[in-house]
Amino acid sequence: MKAPPGARPPRGAAPAGQGAAAVVSLREVAKVYRMGEAEVSALAGVSLEFAAGSFTAIMGPSGSGKSTLLNLLGCLDRPTSGSYFIAGEDVSRLDDDQLSEIRLRKIGFVFQSFNLIAQLSVRENIELPLYYQGWPHAESMKRAEELAGIVGLGGRLEHRPNQLSGGQQQRVAVARALANDPEVLLADEPTGNLDSATGVQIMDLLRGLNEQGKTIVMVTHEPNIAAYAAARVHMLDGRVDRIEE
């Protein structure tokens, strides 16, 4: 937990090699949404580095660009300008299929509203990334069992998501995000739909994963949740306002 997530305020790209083991790095990334005539600048000149094994919270007021940033990190979107490296590979110019492949191999997502697939069982939900990776069914079933054990849901493999509590559903979502052993785990307000006690349980789970070496980037606006992270990046109007370690 010692290597702090390197990040440089406004200008100037984060110098390469600053964080020796940076898994994810953004350089002068901008995202502009076009809405007819008007242009909305969601991100402007963001340069950040996330070291391997780091745990970072992204904070900021509504509309400051947190989700936009996380979506870029998750390769769900391409930056309008700037470059984005994940595990040394520049992904800012990849096409749709290549981005899918990066998400499939290197990224795990946890969403605010769990986003489990209703018609699939817990096991099948966890298996989903492995299914798309083309794992043999028997092996992916075994892996799903392991992961369910890790998040403490070993006994609920054949349940449907709607038979689980919110906290349990989020655990399944975490297990699913871990299935592909991602380079980085991205969470957008993972506790936003949970009561505080359950939220704490999820945060304990995430902290445990981070202690085992998983790189985590999490969006939140709750200070007590952000406190779990080793570093907090404060966003304002699409820029990095300050970094707190």
Place this chain on the structure above:
Amino acid sequence: MHQSRVARNIRLGIKTLLLHKLRSFLTTLGVVFGVGSVVAMLAVGEGASAEALERIRKLGSDNIILDSIKATEDVQSGSVRSRISIYGLTYDDEDRIGRTFEAVKRTVPVKLVRKEGRLGDRTLEVRVVGTSPVWFDLVRREVIAGRLLGAEDDHGSTNAVVLTEYGARRLLATENSIGQTLRIGGGYFEVVGIVRNEVSSEGVQVPDEEVDAYIPIHVARGMFGDYVVRRSSGSREQEFVELHQIIVQVRSTEEVAATAAGIEAMLARFHKKMDYKVRVPLALLRSAEATKRTFNIVLGSIAGISLLVGGIGIMNIMLASVTERTREIGVRRAIGAKRGQIISQFLIETVVLSSVGGAIGIGVGALIPWLITLFAGMPTVVTAYSVVLSAGISLAVGLVFGLYPAVRAANLDPIEALRHE
């Protein structure tokens, strides 16, 4: 491994569809009726042509059948108590046809005789066909007992008679009757054989329907002459008819139509009245084809419209499903599913829908012809080919109408999709 992956995809598709059982079932109805119509249409068409072929087999595809008919004016002017009507085909006609047309292989005369017949203790009126031995070559008749008429019977010392199965039943003849004497009119005949006769079916009158026996034609002519006396309701009517029927065999089926036309022209020249009729069994094929065409147009339109409506129904439901499952699509994309994988997921679902519809449709389509046969008496045949074709059509409907919704699902922006409520 690949095999099981496909099976797994299909299983997952079915699972998803079963979430909305009624909706999925209703969606398939269009395909059910479309495919049902295709199977039914082909079954009726197949039945019609099978029946036509059967008729042709009975009558011979290379045959032309000429019948004597009593011209209508003769029938009407029956004011005299006793009169003679002379009409019909003549021995000269037969001879002339045989000599004139090169395409004619041979001709068979048929003379009908109605006389009292007696076999053992049994006496009843029998219908006897006087013909030449060639008759049996043209209309293949199975021998039940004894033998057919042969060339030797034309000149033999005893008169031979061959009974039909029908005649044998009426005369109470059995295999043991071979060699016994049958009295026909004033003549004595030896029973030499019994043959199976064809039964006429709807639209096909076989030449020897309700005929009891065959005898050589010149024996018939020599013994009974060409006069027929008919008594009906007190009036006595005499007819003079040489031949009741001539069967003309043509060298090849290609020459049948032209030869029939030639014969018609020739008969028209030599006969003052229309006291004959020309039948061409091959022409039955044409009428069967016309029936088939009519059914194809009617059921084909139903099939086409049903499949179109069914396809649009499936597309509509799949589009609704895509909208409903926008978030699921977003999640799958976020996890790393490629566009192609989303497309195949939705395509599998539509193909499963349309295939199930197709399977039910094939069942319905097999039932309809059965009902048609039951209630309308039309022959129908459900062929394996029509089942395979229908399965292919339902698959194609799924693919064609599933493609657009699937592509739409795949083209959703993952971020938008994840934000969808």
